[in-house]
Amino acid sequence: MLSATSSASHRPKKSVPVELKLGMVLEDAMSGYVGAVVGAQKTTAGVVVNLEDRRGSVRAFPLGPGFLLEGEPVDLRLPTKKKAAPGRTASGSRAVAGAKARVARGSRIWVEGKHDAELVEKIWGDDLRIEGVVVEPLGGLDDVADKLAEFSPDKNHRVGILADHLVTGTKESKIAEAVRRDPRYREVVHIIGHPYVDIWQAVKPHVVGISQWPVVPRGEDWKTGILRRIGWPHADHKDVARGWVRILGKVTTIADVEPTLSGRVEELIDFVTVD
Secondary structure (H helix, E strand, C coil): CCCHHHHHHCCCCCCEEEECCCCCEEEECCCCCEEEEEEEEEECCEEEEEEECCCCCEEEEECCCCEEECCEEEEEECCCCCCCCCCECCCCCECCCCCCCCCCCCCEEEECCHHHHHHHHHHHHHHHHHHCCEEEECCCCCCHHHHHHHHCCECCECEEEEECCCCCCCHHHHHHHHHHHCHHHCCCEEEEECCCCCHHHHECHHHHCCCCCCCCCCCCCHHHHHHHHCCCCCCCHHHHHHHHHHHHHCCCCHHHECHHHHHHHHHHHHHHCCC
């Protein structure tokens, strides 16, 4: 006959509620499948969590109980939205209680790509909506002259441009200098850049869980090279997209990005909001 103590020790452990986080490594208790969380989505059957194994294969499982985290049963929950410090936005600005988004100004902030726009929105989105500033991705600087000619900026329709890798001697620096020299844009266009190869590098390394961003040799695709060197899946553009989701998911406030970036963005916001 089993004692009460022995019987209790064989009872299944109760699942502990745990909030879902990108990069969290989980095991599906039923199938034994192990993978890192790369996302979650709503379906007609409910919310599913996507797990990616070490070979880059992704499978979806219903959110809830039935997972093991470090060998312990957990009941997965969607994360509660983190709030900025009381009275502050993610950028550190003073929050305006009950403020509504302003009708968009005629001015714009242009950034090079989709990832740039998403990072700016993540940190400065509340401020931008209050100011009525729209951030638009360019898809690179190559066509910026044509886009400026089409937009026809003036004192009521200013353009602030954030460029990647704006260091002496690069193609981007030459394009920026041509814009600055154009007399049509001297007072109504402000193009400024950061020294990073890509906006990913503007996220502080420790936020991503690494000591520093790896160096990728010239001629190798930078993003897949970064993913390969930090041990994340890197086979194709889907892996790049998932990698960026993981990086962006770890950014919550202005403290998570380099001051070199934050100072440039706030300078552009000031430029396009001058009445």
